[in-house]
Amino acid sequence: MILVTGATGTIGSALLRELVRQGESVRAAVHIRPLDVDGVETCSIDYDRPGTLPPALEGVDTLFLLSQEVAHEEPMVEAAKEAGVKRVVYISSFKADTDTFIVGQLHREIEQRIQDSGMAWTFLRPNYLMQNFVTLMGDDIRNEDAFYDSIGDARVSRIDARDVSQVAVRVLTRPGHDYRAYDLSGPEVISHHQAADALSDALGRRIRYLELDDDSFRRRLMSQGVPEDFAGFIEDVNRRNRNGETHDDTLTDHVRNILGREPTPFPRFCRDYAPLLGGH
Numbered sequence: 001m002i003l004v005t006g007a008t009g010t011i012g013s014a015l016l017r018e019l020v021r022q023g024e025s026v027r028a029a030v031h032i033r034p035l036d037v038d039g040v041e042t043c044s045i046d047y048d049r050p051g052t053l054p055p056a057l058e059g060v061d062t063l064f065l066l067s068q069e070v071a072h073e074e075p076m077v078e079a080a081k082e083a084g085v086k087r088v089v090y091i092s093s094f095k096a097d098t099d100t101f102i103v104g105q106l107h108r109e110i111e112q113r114i115q116d117s118g119m120a121w122t123f124l125r126p127n128y129l130m131q132n133f134v135t136l137m138g139d140d141i142r143n144e145d146a147f148y149d150s151i152g153d154a155r156v157s158r159i160d161a162r163d164v165s166q167v168a169v170r171v172l173t174r175p176g177h178d179y180r181a182y183d184l185s186g187p188e189v190i191s192h193h194q195a196a197d198a199l200s201d202a203l204g205r206r207i208r209y210l211e212l213d214d215d216s217f218r219r220r221l222m223s224q225g226v227p228e229d230f231a232g233f234i235e236d237v238n239r240r241n242r243n244g245e246t247h248d249d250t251l252t253d254h255v256r257n258i259l260g261r262e263p264t265p266f267p268r269f270c271r272d273y274a275p276l277l278g279g280h
C-alpha cells in the first residue's frame, strides 16, 4: 500500500487521483482540508502531533512524502522507519544536493535522514511550480491584472505541478527508480515579463509584471500571510536568480526521459488555468 501525504495539495491531489484511477492500493493522509478525490481510503495526520503518524503507516510499504514545512517531515521519516516502510518517494527542491540557500539545505537534511534510514528512496526535486501563479499570485492577477516579484528580468525554468505528479506516479508504480534523485524542470527558461505576455494571451486581457525590490517584496508577501521564513526563502531564490540573467542550468531532461513526452510549456499551463485567473 502507498500512503500519500500532502494529498489535498497541488502536487498530491493530482497524484492521488491518478493512482486511484490506475487501481493502485493507496491511502490518503488528510490534515485540515477535505479530500476532493472519491473512492480512496483516508486517514488523518498532523506532523505536529507525532502520535497521529503510526496508525496512518499501518500496512504501508511505500510512502509518498511531502509537506509545505520541511521541519514537519522529520517525524514522518522516523515513524516510517519504525513502521517498516520499505520505500520513500520524497518531494524535495531543485538541486537540493548543491543548493547553498536555506530551503535546499533543509530539503537536503531530510534527504540525508531518508538515506540514513535504510529505506529505499527516490527524490523528486522540482523547480519553481507554475501553479505559484495561481496560488501565490492568483489574487493579484484576478484583482489587479498584475503580479509582483523581485526576480528582475532573469530567465529561469518553471515546472507544471501536474508534470511533477505524473513523474511521481511513474516512480511509485514502475521499477527502476530506487536510489535516484531527479531534478525536474519545464521545457524552457522564461522571464516574468514573458510570463506576463503568456498570461495576457491566455486570459484575453493585459497582465503586467511589476518589479519590486527585495525588501518591499518580502514585506508584501508577509502582509499577505506568507510566513517570514518562507518569504525570506523566496527573496533568497530571487537574489540568486538575478545574479545572472539567463539560467539554462535550470533545464533538465528528466521529465522527458521518465514520461516519454515534453514537459508542459508555460503558455499551455496558462490556457489550462485561465478560468481560475479570471479568464475563459
Ligand SMILES: NC(=O)c1ccc[n+]([C@@H]2O[C@H](COP(=O)([O-])OP(=O)(O)OC[C@H]3O[C@@H](n4cnc5c(N)ncnc54)[C@H](OP(=O)(O)O)[C@@H]3O)[C@@H](O)[C@H]2O)c1
Binding pocket: 005, 006, 007, 008, 009, 010, 011, 012, 030, 031, 032, 033, 034, 045, 046, 047, 048, 066, 067, 068, 069, 072, 091, 092, 093, 094, 125, 126, 127, 128, 129, 130, 132
Ligand atoms: N512551490 C514551489 O515552487 C516549489 C518548488 C519546489 C519544491 N516545492 C516543494 O513542494 C512541496 C509543496 O508541494 P505542494 O505545492 O503540492 O504543497 P501544498 O499545495 O501547499 O500542500 C501541502 C500539503 O501538506 C499538508 N500539510 C500541511 N501541514 C500539514 C501537517 N501539519 N500535517 C500533515 N499534513 C500537512 C496540507 O494539508 P492541509 O492543506 O489540509 O493543511 C497539503 O495537503 C514543499 O515541500 C515545497 O518545498 C515547491
